[in-house]
Amino acid sequence: MDVMASRRQTGLSTEDLESLSAGLAAGKRVTVYLRDPMPSLNLAAGVSARVISIDGSTVIISPKGVEDQLPFDADELLKTRPTAGAATSTPRRSTPRPEPIAEPAPRETVRRQTPAPVPAPAPAPAPAPKPTAAKAPRRPKAPSGAVTVTVTSASDTTWTVSVSHGSKKQGRPTEVPAERVAKAMRELGDPTAITAVDGVIESARAAARQRIDDLSRELESARAVLAHLDGQAPSAD
Structure with a gap:
């Protein structure tokens, strides 16, 4: 074969x-x-x-x-699609020829001889299939690359935290309060990060105080106008 x-x-x-x-x-x-x-x-x-x-x-x-x-x-x-392997050729089976039947005895004899039946040849056994070793499922490997954590100031009171594994981002950015970001920077103990985060938070505080002052002046002005209007009595008929 x-x-x-x-x-x-x-x-x-x-x-x-x-x-x-x-x-x-x-x-x-x-x-x-x-x-x-x-x-x-x-x-x-x-x-x-x-x-x-x-x-x-x-x-x-x-x-x-x-x-x-x-x-x-x-x-x-x-890089290119793999080609299929060549099939295995199957050997041909030889068919046994039947044995010739014996000729009857001459007529001169008293008894006529009957030829014994020739047994049919047994079929050749089929070849046993080769055992195929089961291949264990392949376990995906963890992607290599550095992990990057980015903290971004989204608004005066809210920050976002995003994670990247190599060049691939992991999930969506998560919102965290400003005070939690400041606490995390102090626990890390990096002076540059602490100064940068505190500067953004202090700037937001200053803007909030300025807004309160502006609103307070507008409120006082509105109260003065209302008091002036309330002090005018309606004219009598």
């Missing part, structure tokens, strides 16, 4: 990574293909995936039909 084995395609090379990175930098849609299947996500080998970012030999992709963004090593991906 002759078996034709297909060559296993290798993953992305350094030149491939540079070409993909150039395509991302130019704003193009860059596509790669899975080299091996992923039974845990119901993905077959050769499924296309959009490249989100590249960090060294780690490629963040979004496979077709999957909403999540998953990290893969360069050797687990292909």
Whole structure:
């Protein structure tokens, strides 16, 4: 039995990574293909995936039909769709020829001999299927890259906190009160951060005091006008 084995395609090379990175930098849609299947996500080998970012030999992709963004090593991906392996040829079975039936005895004999029946040949046993080793589901790797926490002044009393993992933002910005931001900066103990946050909060305080003073003067002016109007008695008929 002759078996034709297909060559296993290798993953992305350094030149491939540079070409993909150039395509991302130019704003193009860059596509790669899975080299091996992923039974845990119901993905077959050769499924296309959009490249989100590249960090060294780690490629963040979004496979077709999957909403999540998953990290893969360069050797687990292909730049072109993989080709199917050659099928295994099946050997032909030889059919045994039946044995010839014996001729009857001559008429001169008293008894006529009856040939014994020839048993049919037993069919050849089918080849047993080769056991296939079950492949354990691949566990997605955690994306690499630094974690960045950004604190932004959204208004006089509200700040926002946002988190980024590498170049990808994690969730939406969360609103926090100004006093909690000031307390967090003091616990961190960084003089530059404390001075920057306190400066913004003090500026908001000064603006609030100025607003109170302006409103107080407007209120006093309105009260004086009302008192002046109340002091005029209506004319008698």
